[in-house]
Amino acid sequence: xxxxxxxxxxxxxxxxxxxxxxxxxxxxxxxxxxxxxxxxxxxxxxxxxxxxxxxxxxxxxxxxxxxxxxxxxxxxxxxxxxxxxxxxxxxxxxxxxxxxxxxxxxxxxxxxxxxxxxxxxxxxxxxxxxxxxxxxxxxxxxxxxxxxxxxxxxxxxxxxxxxxxxxxxxxxxxxxxxxxxxxxxxx
Numbered sequence: 001x002x003x004x005x006x007x008x009x010x011x012x013x014x015x016x017x018x019x020x021x022x023x024x025x026x027x028x029x030x031x032x033x034x035x036x037x038x039x040x041x042x043x044x045x046x047x048x049x050x051x052x053x054x055x056x057x058x059x060x061x062x063x064x065x066x067x068x069x070x071x072x073x074x075x076x077x078x079x080x081x082x083x084x085x086x087x088x089x090x091x092x093x094x095x096x097x098x099x100x101x102x103x104x105x106x107x108x109x110x111x112x113x114x115x116x117x118x119x120x121x122x123x124x125x126x127x128x129x130x131x132x133x134x135x136x137x138x139x140x141x142x143x144x145x146x147x148x149x150x151x152x153x154x155x156x157x158x159x160x161x162x163x164x165x166x167x168x169x170x171x172x173x174x175x176x177x178x179x180x181x182x183x184x185x186x187x
Contacts, residue, residue, distance in 0.1 A: 004032040011155065012148035019142045022171050027060060028140060030155075031166035037134055038164050045077040048133040049109075050126060051098070052083045057139035060170035065137055066107050079109035082129055084116045091115050127161045140167035 018028040085091035143151035
């Protein structure tokens with residue numbers, strides 16, 4: 001495992017590689033790990049999954065969260081699925097979809113569908129909900145050629161204030177339909 005580079009140029013190069021991998025049908029996981037927090041013996045850990053967007057990353061993020069909670073050191077950890085909705089109708093639809101989906105997948109998780117705040121950015125809302133989470137999973141929108149620097153800066157901003165964060169690009173959907181109307185939670 002390599003340390004996530006501090007320099008935006010190196011991050012941009014990694015994002016360029018992720019585009020090639022995605023085009024080859026390979027899923028990509030980019031992460032920044034707080035080893036002191038991830039490898040301790042803490043009880044009551046939480047894994048936050050930010051579900052939504054148009055990138056269809058939610059199913060892989062949910063699978064990875066579930067697999068993490070099967071690890072001996074992470075047993076008993078809670079999975080919390082967050083999603084942002086633009087209005088009450090979308091909130092109810094998303095909540096209903098997640099409530100139906102989780103029992104089918106046999107994954108024990110709590111869901112919180114939040115209406116987007118006009119006063120806070122998506123990043124601020126994620127930080128507000130997930131700043132104390134042990135691991136946060138966010139979708140990754142692979143940038144177009146030439147946009148890697150901007151995407152790396154945006155990823156860095158989304159990761160600020162979070163302990164361990166993983167950006168996930170799913171290149172082969174499992175068949176679980178993602179919900180949400182925007183791409184805002186995918187840096």
